[in-house]
Amino acid sequence: MNSFLDPTLGIVLLANAAALAVVILGKRSSSFWRSSICLVCAITVVSYLLWRLHYILYGRELSTFESTLTKLLFVFELINFVDFFIFLLSMSRFRDRSSEADRALEKLRALPSDQWPRVDIFVATYNEEWEILEKTILAVKLLDYPHKQGFILDDGKRDWLRDKCAQIGFGYIRRPGNAHKKPGNHNFALTQTSAPFIAMFDADFIPMPNFLLRTVGLLLDNPGWGILQTPQTFYNYDPMRSNLRLQSSLPDDTAMFFTVMEPCRDAWGCAFYVGSSALIRRQALEDIGGVVMGYDTEDQITSIAMLQSGYQTGFLNESLSTGLAPESLKALFDQRKRWARGSVQILFSKHGPFGPSLTLLQRLMFSQFFWLIGFVAPIVYALIPTLMWLFRIRLFPYMPPAEVLLVPIFLFCCINLTIWWLANGKWLPLVSPALQLLISLQILPVIMATLIKPFGKPLLDFVHVTPKGKDAHGNERINWSALRWLLAIIVCTAGGIAIYLLDDYKYVNHPVELMTIFFWTAVNLIIAAIAVLGCISPSYRRSEERFPIEIAVTVATSGGPVSGRTRDISLNGCLLGFSEPVALGDGPIHIRLDELGEITGRIVRQIGTKELAIEFQGMSKSTQTALFSRIFLNPDNHCRHLEGPEKLYPACFMRMFGAIDHSAK
Structure with missing residues (x-):
């Protein structure tokens, strides 16, 4: 049979076209359009699972090891997609109050x-x-x-x-x-x-x-x-x-x-x-x-x-x-460990999904499936290419090569497109899975320990109150506990590829199947590499967060007042910009912020001839309150506009190769 006429391949092709149509035509707040893309994605997943099951049941006989591993992976995929179906169900409607x-x-x-x-x-x-x-x-x-x-x-x-x-x-x-x-x-x-x-x-x-x-x-x-x-x-x-x-x-x-x-x-x-x-x-x-x-x-x-x-x-x-x-990776990990333990504990509570007086829908929505499966899946999928290369395992043995290449890739595209659209761009392919992998490596042991001992003193201890402020910042710039596992995955995968290339025996000899394996390996290595970068913190931290707020200012100088604008500002300092070169002495300077009041400060450094970094040293209580309100009590200041994916991905790949380092931001 011509593989391009295979019904599974046809279904996933049509599903991707339908998902793309929803992305182009649909409105994210519409339950109709949300349900449509969720249904399309669910059909794609079911088609993929039936395709996998067909070749497991009726494909060529495998060795005991390959057969066992293939079946275990399929069972895991089934369980993982149950969690995904719950996600699609929950995301298929939207309410704005x-x-x-x-x-x-x-x-x-x-x-x-x-x-x-x-x-x-x-x-x-x-x-x-x-x-x-x-x-x-x-x-x-x-x-x-x-x-x-x-x-x-x-x-x-x-x-x-x-x-x-x-x-x-x-x-x-x-x-x-x-x-x-x-x-x-x-x-x-x-x-x-x-x-x-x-x-x-x-x-x-x-x-x-x-x-x-x-x-x-x-x-x-x-x-x-x-x-x-x-x-x-x-x-x-x-x-x-x-x-x-x-x-x-x-x-x-x-x-x-x-x-x-x-x-x-x-x-x-x-x-x-x-x-x-x-x-x-x-x-x-x-x-x-x-x-x-x-x-x-x-x-x-x-x-x-x-x-x-x-x-x-x-x-x-x-x-x-x-x-x-959370102000550091360790603080983030401690927070998520606490969330994980608390969520798994719900399973053992009368207020959990097995408790009384809940509807079937409520039981599904509070099933905690995400915490049981969602942090296992990233690790399993990260390890699959490594195991394939090291132990000569074929992920899709004895299937038509065109199907091996196209069916999983179209499934991958459909799932990523669906989640990205449903999430209104708040979930990003490659980058969001990298964060999930990074967190999974830390909290999966806590989840397993909680299943064994849900109450009492935890088997694996962690900080139970998310540290804030000075307590959140440790001395380590690199989180080695996460980094070592990520590097192990990358090194083992690279080693497996090297062994395959140097070995005379090629257990995968069809170029299309080999292309498929290299594609999934590349995806996993990119995700792991992004996660590695996430383990390394900037060397510079501000004592107060800076906001890119422009406020008209007047600075008193010996030659008379000079007008300028803030480039950014915090409660304890700002960056001033001027249209003309300025030259001020080393002593205190007096700044008037438009509509906020007067502040005494000192010059921390001069940037070129038209910018001054200022540290605030004194202001009245009313000015302090006005400045606080201007910075913190305007939602636009903390719901900052994000650049699109067309800028994120190039910046991310440049970061991989050390081309950008905005540590002081």
Whole structure:
């Protein structure tokens, strides 16, 4: 039979054409178009699996070793694609509640202000430094809402923090012990407060002034909701963006979840609380006995408990807060290890997918399949080319060469195109799998250990509170624990290729099949190489994040005032640009920022003749507040525009060969 007439090949070709048509014509917010591309991709996957199964059952007889390995790989693919089908199902619908929030806000504003519900704002903290807490406290005080009260929930029992809160008139709660970590902290605060709504924030999360205006009315309008979650955005670059030097083109690694997956889950009624940036109904919490305790993560399991009690969850896809992404690779790994352990623990809970009072859809959506399979798959697929070259294994033995080349490649294209489109560009081929591989190598042992011993002291210990600020930065620029495994994969794969090329016996002698093997090997090596670059941190770190904000400035000089503009700015410094050459002395300089106030600073360095790097040394309290608001309380500053893939991939490959190194960004 002519392989090009094979039905599988025809199906995958048509499916790719259909997926491409959806990408060109479809609207990402339309459930019709989303369902269409998900169905097309699912058909492609099923066709591929049937094609694989046909040759396993009816192909030529293999050696025992090859036959066993081929069948095991097929079983693994089946399991992996079950997880993928759940993903496609969850992503096939989308809900945007912004218009609902607009209407709810109009209704809220129609009420007399004394009828607006009271809101308690919980800021849970353990060991964060004042520079982090100060931002959050100031943002809470600047919230545009009449009946609010903020509280620091201090599990660090710090007298200096209690005194500072008293000085600025901010609520402070300290519990007698530290049992059950953050959920225990929240539950004690519930007993000390009484407002019907509670806004939850982590210590580093800065709410926008309109956070309560956009959320209170929506929760008020939906009495059956227990939780209204909003996205978490970040004002700093996460480790992968910084380490790859792709700050301007790579989305942060949680952007896909918060801006796409949560709205999709919301369309199915399965959005969940993520521990911060949420508004919660007190009555709902009290009805389930408070925030669920006894697990490494309290957020998802609390959402499931509310669903079991008859409450619903909602998600408002608006950037209403910003916080600190993990500031080092080690901090990122510790965070994900905690998430992994907490998610696997759900399987053993009455609030898990096997617990009571959940629908079949809810059980699927909270099945934790992603945590069981999603971190095994990257490692398995990274090892397959290595095993093929080292042990002379044929991945697709005795299949028509054209099918061996085209069917898997078209499957690969269809899956990548589908995920990229569904994720609105927040998932990127090669780069996103590289991050997944990097994290998988670290957290898979934690997942396996948790399956063996889900509760009590973990078999593999890790930091249970994500470090922030100075605590997040270690002395190591290179994360050797991840790097050594990646280098082992690369070296073994290269060694296997060398053995094949030098060996007289060629177990693969058809050029098309050999081309296929080299293609998949190249894909895996590129992913591993990107992951390797992700292990190496920049040598330079700023004490405060810089933002590319332009503000008109006037600098006092001996020759009179000179006008310029900021190129970038932070709370403790800026880069000034001038249209004409400037020459200033070594002493303090006085800068007036348009509409913000006056600041005293010193010149750190001069860049050419038209740029000055300035360190701020003194400003009034009102100027400090105005500067803080200008930098942090404008969502546009932390939802930065990203360059397209056409710039990301060339920059990524240039980075591989050391052509760019923007360490100081």
